[in-house]
Amino acid sequence: MPLNTQQHTILIAGCGDVGSTLGQRLASQGHKVIGLRRNINQLPQGIQGISVDLTQIDDLQAKLQGIHCDIVVYAAASPNFSPEGYQQTYVDGLNNLLRSLSTPPKHLLFVSSSGVYHQDDDSLVNENSPCLPRSFSGKIMCDAEKTALAAPYPTTVVRFTGIYGPGRNHLLKRVKRGDVAPATPRQFTNRIHRDDCAGVLAHLITKALGGEKLETIYLATDNTPATMYDVTHWMAQQLGIKVLSESATRRAGSKRCSNQRIKESGYVFQYPSYKEGYAALLKTDP
Numbered sequence: 001m002p003l004n005t006q007q008h009t010i011l012i013a014g015c016g017d018v019g020s021t022l023g024q025r026l027a028s029q030g031h032k033v034i035g036l037r038r039n040i041n042q043l044p045q046g047i048q049g050i051s052v053d054l055t056q057i058d059d060l061q062a063k064l065q066g067i068h069c070d071i072v073v074y075a076a077a078s079p080n081f082s083p084e085g086y087q088q089t090y091v092d093g094l095n096n097l098l099r100s101l102s103t104p105p106k107h108l109l110f111v112s113s114s115g116v117y118h119q120d121d122d123s124l125v126n127e128n129s130p131c132l133p134r135s136f137s138g139k140i141m142c143d144a145e146k147t148a149l150a151a152p153y154p155t156t157v158v159r160f161t162g163i164y165g166p167g168r169n170h171l172l173k174r175v176k177r178g179d180v181a182p183a184t185p186r187q188f189t190n191r192i193h194r195d196d197c198a199g200v201l202a203h204l205i206t207k208a209l210g211g212e213k214l215e216t217i218y219l220a221t222d223n224t225p226a227t228m229y230d231v232t233h234w235m236a237q238q239l240g241i242k243v244l245s246e247s248a249t250r251r252a253g254s255k256r257c258s259n260q261r262i263k264e265s266g267y268v269f270q271y272p273s274y275k276e277g278y279a280a281l282l283k284t285d286p
């Protein structure tokens with residue numbers, strides 16, 4: 001990708017797997033990238049680290065003092081699946097960050113999740129679908145989206161579906177043990193490769209920096225909702241694994257997520273379905 005003639009400063013708060021992949025991409029385009037997390041020794045080259053805990057507002061304010069960021073991406077992930085972890089990471093940490101920015105950014109991008117949808121009837125959902133989650137995780141993520149969207153500058157929420165990619169291969173490991181999903185109850189899953197998460201965010205950042213107006217919400221998922229049965233049986237076939245058992249996974253609802261809006265914005269998926277994405281993973285991480 002060509003280097004930008006104008007360098008911008010992009011802050012990635014919660015600079016983990018997705019954030020670091022995004023940061024490396026932006027740095028290679030010539031931007032100055034700041035990665036904020038507690039353990040900055042895990043940041044890749046090209047990303048300037050700020051070591052701070054998002055839940056500690058005094059330290060956060062001190063460390064961000066005098067730093068102007070053109071774009072802020074909030075991509076922190078809760079360290080555990082608990083109401084406390086979710087509240088602290090997605091709502092309190094975000095609030096603290098918003099109160100610590102020295103100057104208003106041109107655009108804020110908040111990374112959310114398709115966990116905000118309650119639909120469990122295989123229906124097709126998009127950015128206009130109602131979100132009435134019953135789970136604590138979905139409810140807190142909805143609160144976090146509202147917190148982000150109340151910020152006094154242009155803000156976009158990006159809802160990712162299930163992220164997979166290098167090092168995130170729990171489903172492959174399960175199938176390698178011979179365990180697959182049953183045909184019934186049918187469960188649709190929606191997924192996106194880690195590199196497409198970074199790709200979608202980089203695409204939206206480029207648009208925002210170019211002065212284009214972004215939508216308030218994008219649902220970012222690949223082109224191909226599929227049943228767990230189809231995904232796990234396809235994997236077993238690719239791996240040449242004999243199926244030994246069937247077990248239903250934790251149900252995160254059964255819905256089909258539409259990526260029409262992000263595609264209409266011009267984003268082209270590197271991995272349009274689980275087949276391309278997992279085939280690439282099997283080559284690098286057999």
Ligand SMILES: NC(=O)c1ccc[n+]([C@@H]2O[C@H](COP(=O)([O-])OP(=O)(O)OC[C@H]3O[C@@H](n4cnc5c(N)ncnc54)[C@H](OP(=O)(O)O)[C@@H]3O)[C@@H](O)[C@H]2O)c1
Pocket residue numbers: 013014015016017018019036037038039040052053054055074075076077078079089093111112113114159160161162163164
């Ligand atoms: N997993 C999925 O399938 C999925 C689906 C939809 C959406 N998402 C969302 O996608 C986003 C990116 O996920 P990811 O895979 O990149 O997560 P990740 O690799 O776990 O990275 C998250 C980062 O947040 C940092 N962090 C957590 N708590 C923090 C705190 N209190 N202060 C400062 N930094 C903190 C962690 O770094 P330190 O530990 O060093 O602080 C970590 O590097 C998250 O918002 C996640 O909720 C995930």
